[in-house]
Amino acid sequence: xxxxxxxxxxxxxxxxxxxxxxxxxxxxxxxxxxxxxxxxxxxxxxxxxxxxxxxxxxxxxxxxxxxxxxxxxxxxxxxxxxxxxxxxxxxxxxxxxxxxxxxxxxxxxxxxxxxxxxxxxxxxxxxxxxxxxxxxxxxxxxxxxxxxxxxxxxxxxxxxxxxxxxxxxxxxxxxxxxxxxxxxxxxxxxxxxxxxxxxxxxxxxxxxxxxxxxxxxxxxxxxxxxxxxxxxxxxxxxxxxxxxxxxxxxxxxxxxxxxxxxxxxxxxxxxxxxxxxxxxxxxxxxxxxxxxxxxxxxxxxxxxxxxxxxxxxxxxxxxxxxxxxxxxxxxxxxxxxxxxxx
Numbered sequence: 001x002x003x004x005x006x007x008x009x010x011x012x013x014x015x016x017x018x019x020x021x022x023x024x025x026x027x028x029x030x031x032x033x034x035x036x037x038x039x040x041x042x043x044x045x046x047x048x049x050x051x052x053x054x055x056x057x058x059x060x061x062x063x064x065x066x067x068x069x070x071x072x073x074x075x076x077x078x079x080x081x082x083x084x085x086x087x088x089x090x091x092x093x094x095x096x097x098x099x100x101x102x103x104x105x106x107x108x109x110x111x112x113x114x115x116x117x118x119x120x121x122x123x124x125x126x127x128x129x130x131x132x133x134x135x136x137x138x139x140x141x142x143x144x145x146x147x148x149x150x151x152x153x154x155x156x157x158x159x160x161x162x163x164x165x166x167x168x169x170x171x172x173x174x175x176x177x178x179x180x181x182x183x184x185x186x187x188x189x190x191x192x193x194x195x196x197x198x199x200x201x202x203x204x205x206x207x208x209x210x211x212x213x214x215x216x217x218x219x220x221x222x223x224x225x226x227x228x229x230x231x232x233x234x235x236x237x238x239x240x241x242x243x244x245x246x247x248x249x250x251x252x253x254x255x256x257x258x259x260x261x262x263x264x265x266x267x268x269x270x271x272x273x274x275x276x277x278x279x280x281x282x283x284x285x286x287x288x289x290x291x292x293x294x295x296x297x298x299x300x301x302x303x304x305x306x307x308x309x310x311x312x313x314x315x316x317x318x319x320x321x322x323x324x325x326x327x328x329x330x331x332x333x334x335x336x337x338x339x340x341x342x
Contacts, residue, residue: 036238041167044110052237055230056166057111059239064104065122065129071097072307073137074146082140089186090143096179103172110168123309131290132216134298141194141202141209147187149217149255155180156251157221165238188258195263211267219290221248252280
């Protein structure tokens with residue numbers, strides 16, 4: 001669902017001494033660089049620099065964690081959806097997010113880390129996930145706004161990843177982006193119904209949700225380019241195709257017109273069209289809040305992580321039963337639990 005803040009960790013190996021490389025390694029590096037410059041895809045069995053592998057592992061696993069944690073704020077509303085139709089739509093959406101997490105964990109595993117290691121990073125708090133999921137969903141309107149704004153921002157982030165230089169990640173993103181388009185449309189449709197057919201109280205509920213989610217949504221693109229430690233190298237490698245600031249601007253330009261159709265006011269008094277730039281100017285983003293939430297001090301950081309760990313622990317018997325069944329039918333089946341996303 002949600003790629004965000006892919007470069008909120010420290011710069012990879014910034015202070016580490018550079019190891020001496022053999023002539024063979026230098027030749028492999030030169031060949032790798034040529035393939036990147038030519039726009040070729042890198043497959044899992046191809047040679048790649050260690051930092052390229054580390055950057056991809058961090059980014060893909062963070063993306064996977066975000067999909068899994070992102071199920072929590074919306075899953076909380078499945079039993080409270082206003083109609084059977086909305087319940088079925090939301091149930092399908094949350095199921096999609098679980099599937100996205102599995103695709104992405106599988107892609108990350110091709111880089112040499114096990115599912116055990118990836119999930120241990122999440123559950124221990126070492127690995128990050130999108131800070132957008134550390135905000136509460138207070139009303140049904142929040143679910144529509146998440147679909148419209150959060151999934152809309154996710155699509156802006158994710159479509160360029162379909163051209164990521166690492167082929168397993170790029171392939172996974174093609175299906176994910178198709179499903180994210182459905183998620184964004186269902187959110188927008190839910191809001192449109194409330195704004196055109198709802199009561200004044202329901203319209204006010206939508207506006208309140210937009211007021212709370214607007215700024216966190218535009219923070220989803222990560223810090224400004226001049227404060228983003230890994231962006232330049234990720235773009236050099238073809239992992240990232242469009243900068244944070246360019247994606248953010250594209251999202252705002254698209255969203256302003258959608259808000260007009262909905263009859264919603266975006267909570268930014270500085271939002272105005274700049275004829276010279278051909279873009280919408282917008283107000284100052286509170287990056288102190290962004291870093292505070294990324295650092296673990298958001299409204300729901302502890303709650304989300306605790307729920308995720310509890311879900312993992314509650315699913316232990318399922319994993320053990322699955323392994324017992326596998327051992328019964330295959331002598332080569334693993335004897336120790338292999339972690340999977342619950």
